[in-house]
Amino acid sequence: MPDTRRRVFFVSDRTGITAETLGNSLLTQFDGVDFQSLTFPFVNTDDKANSVVAYIDHAAREDGVRPIVFSTTVTDSVRQKLKQANALFMDLFDTFIPTVEEELQLSWAHASGRAHGPSTKRYASRIDAMNFALEHDDGQSLRKLDKADVVLIAPSRCGKTPTSLYLALQHGVFAANYPLTEEDLETGQLPKPLKDQQHKLYGLITDATRLSQIREERRPGSKYASIQQTSYELRQATKLYKKFSVPYSDSTNMSVEEIATMVMQEKNLRRHSF
Amino acid sequence: MPDTRRRVFFVSDRTGITAETLGNSLLTQFDGVDFQSLTFPFVNTDDKANSVVAYIDHAAREDGVRPIVFSTTVTDSVRQKLKQANALFMDLFDTFIPTVEEELQLSWAHASGRAHGPSTKRYASRIDAMNFALEHDDGQSLRKLDKADVVLIAPSRCGKTPTSLYLALQHGVFAANYPLTEEDLETGQLPKPLKDQQHKLYGLITDATRLSQIREERRPGSKYASIQQTSYELRQATKLYKKFSVPYSDSTNMSVEEIATMVMQEKNLRRHSF
Incomplete structure (x- = not known):
């Protein structure tokens, strides 16, 4: 039917x-x-x-x-x-x-546009958060990592960028993100610039097959996209998170909203609703 | 009280x-x-x-x-x-x-996480939109402008980037954005790469004083941030929009959500809710 x-x-x-x-x-x-x-x-x-x-x-x-x-x-x-x-x-x-x-014991204001309307202060704070996320995407800049509310870490293509931008635009959270390279994963150490920020770290993993498919779209037939490589990176990343007590989530069956909610809950971040 | x-x-x-x-x-x-x-x-x-x-x-x-x-x-x-x-x-x-x-005449499913939960197809489409917005931010790439649903144009710092990213993350819209440089504004012509995309253009302006304040934070004391410069650019941008029948909004008293809603309404874009 x-x-x-x-x-x-x-x-x-x-x-x-x-x-x-x-x-x-x-x-x-x-x-x-x-x-x-x-x-x-x-x-x-x-x-x-x-x-x-x-x-x-x-x-x-x-x-x-x-x-x-x-x-x-x-x-x-x-x-x-x-x-x-x-x-x-x-x-x-x-x-x-x-x-x-x-x-x-009050009457309502009948005023439109209050929930999603303009507010100069709110506008400025979310734009600041967004600019921060863009500047600190994928480890591009390490200048103001001390200003970050949270630093997301993960192998390439596990959802760091969308989560950072969502946290910024939707909740005004200052979220940086940093890729775990093959080198970091081999040594089993946190990347140097992150050592002082350990309390701010939040890790992501995902399903190896799905990650392979996503990487395949970017670089078809590459070692980077192979299931062997994604399995290895995810296994090593999980070990690293455990070794350094970094809280983490498996993003495979989660929406961006859900990952962001987990991160904010774990890091005790105040939610702003825009 | x-x-x-x-x-x-x-x-x-x-x-x-x-x-x-x-x-x-x-x-x-x-x-x-x-x-x-x-x-x-x-x-x-x-x-x-x-x-x-x-x-x-x-x-x-x-x-x-x-x-x-x-x-x-x-x-x-x-x-x-x-x-x-x-x-x-x-x-x-x-x-x-x-x-x-x-x-x-149906019973509800009592199923959680349906409104903001995971959906592989939905996830992929918003990530594609987000990557598109990041690649086509500030005129960085012109490669796939023909795939854009909308191309936002404006002088620097009028809200192009947050609007593009919001359209992508919240509604899965493919939004590119392109800065109107002083040169474009002097000649009174649309930037060359945009000539074939005229039907996709949407312009933004804002208040000259506010724009000057925003630019001042970036480059204090610069000509770029002066009220003379912002007034000139905004005046010329408005002329350009009118000359080429580009629909536009004044973002001064609008939230990112409101600008995005105006753009989608004007361009007849289907709204996806994530």
Whole structure:
């Protein structure tokens, strides 16, 4: 039986990130449905709301089944309009705000763009973190390693760079990363520049076959990409982590978000949400 | 009057990203409260739930006011334990799942890590996008510009790099970026390598004073950082965008998320949520 198809709309007066996150977390819990989603950001006027309603109603007629709408709109009049669409309508603020208002004995601000909007201080701190990650990618620079919150180490292509950049952009963490070369792995010693930073190290490993496939794309047929080589490097890296009590994760079955979460938890790093 | 303090806990059996997003969107709507938040990821056993409950109860006693808890836990027994904490407890699944179940006439999977968990295909596509953004940062490489979904152009330090990396990591978009040099701005022509890519271009500008401050940090006292220079470059860039019908945004009062959302909307790019 083919999956049934259902249209999903994420509607927001700003970026739509919260609506998407909320909706995806819920909908990924349902198997056997082919959800086709579309995001409408910046829906902040009655006119725009009317256009979105027309779009949703058209989809409902075309599909013969009403779409699902996840909304995060702070303007009451816009939300009222959206509610009139022929859809299952779920709004974050409608649902939770009364409970929080009662708890805090305060009224909400109805202000848009606060969760993912601009903030000069926040902007500066994440850009600083990103520049740090770029400068200290793959051991390029060792200048300010003492400023790093964490230094990721691993053999080539185990996920150091995406994890560093994600930590910077998403959480404002200063993450450097340093490759473990064949030489480091042979001697069984930490690379010299890292000796003073031992408490900041976090290691990554992955599956030897998968690593071989990834390296194969870069340098087909090379020794570097061979399963013998990747097995050897991963085995030696694991030994090194154990010898120097470096906490580490196997990234094979983890997303970038999950690796980043593990690193922050292990290193007791404060999470900033941007 | 100083802000009242309230503790907030984000609890999840995986990364906690959804709980944080949900909670932050709601709490940023309340002024005058100093929310102090802490995330507990990977709470996936009864034992771990008990520890979290003990922590929350301790905080409640210490503060004399119950904390607020945002939870996204799929395991019923874990959620039941967490509910016993002395807190205002709000769970994403508890709240919305019954409505969605009824709409779809399906039961939910109770599977953790689906929204931000691993997926080999998804992992590969965002890593490809990230590598593309790194290789094509600041005009470094022009090799595969034809594969770009979008090419961001702007004078130096207007936000091209963070936007490109965010588009890649968060949405799997292939974003290149290219600096507009003084020479390009003087001639009033698009840089040569971009002439075939005109339909992919998206321009950025920012406030001249702010740009001057940002450049000042890099090269203090330089002509590059002077307000005369930044004003001139931004004026010329705006002219260039208009002359070649390049859509553009002023990034001054926008977050990276908002700029990325504008770019995707303008270029009709499909959003992937990771």
